[in-house]
Amino acid sequence: xxxxxxxxxxxxxxxxxxxxxxxxxxxxxxxxxxxxxxxxxxxxxxxxxxxxxxxxxxxxxxxxxxxxxxxxxxxxxxxxxxxxxxxxxxxxxxxxxxxxxxxxxxxxxxxxxxxxxxxxxxxxxxxxxxxxxxxxxxxxxxxxxxxxxxxxxxxxxxxxxxxxxxxxxxxxxxxxxxxxxxxxxxxxxxxxxxxxxxxxxxxxxxxxxxxxxxxxxxxxxxxxxxxxxxxxxxxxxxxxxxxxxxxxxxxxxxxxxxxxxxxxxxxxxxxxxxxxxxxxxxxxxxxxxxxxxxxxxxxxxxxxxxxxxx
Amino acid sequence: xxxxxxxxxxxxxxxxxxxxxxxxxxxxxxxxxxxxxxxxxxxxxxxxxxxxxxxxxxxxxxxxxxxxxxxxxxxxxxxxxxxxxxxxxxxxxxxxxxxxxxxxxxxxxxxxxxxxxxxxxxxxxxxxxxxxxxxxxxxxxxxxxxxxxxxxxxxxxxxxxxxxxxxxxxxxxxxxxxxxxxxxxxxxxxxxxxxxxxxxxxxxxxxxxxxxxxxxxxxxxxxxxxxxxxxxxxxxxxxxxxxxxxxxxxxxxxxxxxxxxxxxxxxxxxxxxxxxxxxxxxxxxxxxxxxxxxxxxxxxxxxxxxxxxxxxx
Numbered sequence: 206x207x208x209x210x211x212x213x214x215x216x217x218x219x220x221x222x223x224x225x226x227x228x229x230x231x232x233x234x235x236x237x238x239x240x241x242x243x244x245x246x247x248x249x250x251x252x253x254x255x256x257x258x259x260x261x262x263x264x265x266x267x268x269x270x271x272x273x274x275x276x277x278x279x280x281x282x283x284x285x286x287x288x289x290x291x292x293x294x295x296x297x298x299x300x301x302x303x304x305x306x307x308x309x310x311x312x313x314x315x316x317x318x319x320x321x322x323x324x325x326x327x328x329x330x331x332x333x334x335x336x337x338x339x340x341x342x343x344x345x346x347x348x349x350x351x352x353x354x355x356x357x358x359x360x361x362x363x364x365x366x367x368x369x370x371x372x373x374x375x376x377x378x379x380x381x382x383x384x385x386x387x388x389x390x391x392x393x394x395x396x397x398x399x400x401x402x403x404x405x406x407x408x409x410x411x412x413x414x415x416x417x418x419x420x421x422x423x424x425x426x427x428x429x430x431x432x433x434x435x436x437x438x439x440x441x442x443x444x445x446x447x448x449x450x451x452x453x454x455x456x457x458x459x460x461x462x463x464x465x466x467x468x469x470x471x472x473x474x475x476x477x478x479x480x481x482x483x484x485x486x487x488x489x490x491x492x493x494x495x496x497x498x499x500x501x502x503x504x505x506x507x508x509x510x511x512x513x514x515x
Numbered sequence: 516x517x518x519x520x521x522x523x524x525x526x527x528x529x530x531x532x533x534x535x536x537x538x539x540x541x542x543x544x545x546x547x548x549x550x551x552x553x554x555x556x557x558x559x560x561x562x563x564x565x566x567x568x569x570x571x572x573x574x575x576x577x578x579x580x581x582x583x584x585x586x587x588x589x590x591x592x593x594x595x596x597x598x599x600x601x602x603x604x605x606x607x608x609x610x611x612x613x614x615x616x617x618x619x620x621x622x623x624x625x626x627x628x629x630x631x632x633x634x635x636x637x638x639x640x641x642x643x644x645x646x647x648x649x650x651x652x653x654x655x656x657x658x659x660x661x662x663x664x665x666x667x668x669x670x671x672x673x674x675x676x677x678x679x680x681x682x683x684x685x686x687x688x689x690x691x692x693x694x695x696x697x698x699x700x701x702x703x704x705x706x707x708x709x710x711x712x713x714x715x716x717x718x719x720x721x722x723x724x725x726x727x728x729x730x731x732x733x734x735x736x737x738x739x740x741x742x743x744x745x746x747x748x749x750x751x752x753x754x755x756x757x758x759x760x761x762x763x764x765x766x767x768x769x770x771x772x773x774x775x776x777x778x779x780x781x782x783x784x785x786x787x788x789x790x791x792x793x794x795x796x797x798x799x800x801x802x803x804x805x806x807x808x809x810x811x812x813x814x815x816x817x818x819x820x821x822x823x824x825x826x827x828x
Contacts, residue, residue, distance in 0.1 A: 275665035323553035326546035351803035352568025448648030
């Protein structure tokens with residue numbers, strides 16, 4: 206079996222070559238075995254990681270039957286549970302979806318704008334107090350902030366963000382109340398600062414000599430060249446805002462203002478008779494995040510790696 | 516990857532930045548204008564909670580009337596409350612998840628670091644739980660743990676369980692059942708961090724050792740693992756601190772410490788004192804402060820155990 210791949214002459218004439226060839230075949234066989242074992246483990250872990258999601262999808266598609274049992278394929282297919290999520294509750298599901306979309310758009314816009322702006326002077330300008338500002342922010346990152354939820358709740362109320370005047374203004378303020386506490390991202394500031402530091406100083410000097418203003422340099426040079434990092438950060442923030450539930454749940458008195466994740470918990474609390482509908486809701490909650498994650502997967506992983514190496 | 520190398524390069528970067536525009540009043544104003552919106556929100560939502568939270572811990576406060584200084588009363592009340600102690604014990608028990616999650620994540624990172632065909636698919640698949648919210652993940656797992664559910668049938672099929680009772684309904688197992696979900700959700704996250712760490716270890720060093728006759732396990736223990744030490748420090752710090760602060764997964768899967776307070780955590784205590792109806796923000800802040808101090812202590816222990824994350828042996 207091993208010698209079929211080798212030239213006959215080499216085998217006959219040179220005993221060393223023969224030995225080398227045998228060793229090579231042995232090594233290849235061992236490598237192949239090892240790879241097979243690796244794939245077996247990889248697949249097993251993938252099953253553990255993905256089956257819970259698959260099970261939820263399958264069960265949400267079944268109209269009836271034994272709800273919680275382990276299954277591979279649905280017994281019957283129907284979209285009834287999905288219709289139920291949208292019609293069968295007091296909380297309008299499309300509204301929750303819309304809330305999540307608005308919160309994500311606001312949140313991602315705020316965090317990326319603020320971080321891309323603030324990182325610029327810290328990376329590329331010289332001014333008194335720069336190191337002080339930089340190290341103060343560093344210290345904030347290390348300081349434990351367990352009272353955040355409590356104090357931010359008080360701050361939100363004191364700022365009047367939960368005041369009631371007109372429906373439209375109330376909604377706008379409540380969205381702000383959800384978004385603002387996370388809008389100044391220290392991690393984002395560090396990521397962006399790091400990205401700016403990688404941009405050649407000559408480019409900036411040349412622009413300054415040509416009389417460009419700092420805002421122009423920021424917009425025309427820094428932003429385009431830092432786009433990969435900005436994209437990674439924007440995806441990270443999208444995931445964070447889409448998934449946030451606790452803060453909104455604690456703070457928002459109006460259930461119609463909740464984002465999807467928080468609304469889903471509300472649903473499972475009030476809707477205990479129909480778990481399948483809640484499962485359908487869970488599937489609807491996951492899908493947008495999966496789409497964004499898969500689209501930006503490359504940036505996303507890079508962004509995370511960058512965050513550690515910082 | 517060494518801390519020393521990083522420090523030098525950061526100083527270098529400062530120097531490069533420092534040759535930028537000259538220091539004028541105008542430029543200084545422009546610089547602060549760039550940072551102003553960020554700094555305002557930072558102070559309101561990050562600095563202020565640290566300051567005001569520390570102050571609140573020594574007051575009675577319910578939002579309606581102004582805070583009243585009560586000295587150490589909140590802490591006395593806290594330490595006399597058996598419920599708080601039980602929460603703190605559970606939070607400390609939760610740290611058990613840290614070594615397990617770190618060892619598995621390192622093994623998985625080594626596995627997906629191999630140049631195999633289709634490895635990108637596996638890396639992505641393992642990351643899906645990470646990007647899913649605890650609200651969703653917690654709900655899914657509480658269904659899987661149900662009586663007659665998937666987890667039970669697998670455990671009974673393997674002969675690991677007798678009698679079909681939900682692990683979440685049993686005070687002896689509930690906390691561990693939630694811990695497993697934390698583990699399941701966290702592996703992908705730490706895997707990516709370790710993958711980044713592995714890529715920072717020089718290939719030449721490993722190959723040179725192999726040529727010199729080192730076995731695979733010798734290479735792992737003498738080169739790969741020490742090279743990963745900075746990453747291990749970061750990861751174990753992150754996971755220890757989040758274990759002590761465990762809250763969201765318990766909040767979704769075992770509300771109010773169900774069953775029988777067996778999943779009550781220290782932050783859950785703080786949360787319920789603030790938002791559970793009696794708006795006792797002072798006591799809640801005091802409980803949070805204790806959690807903060809405990810996480811700092813555990814952070815220091817982590818530093819000792821990983822020798823400050825130095826990659827040299």
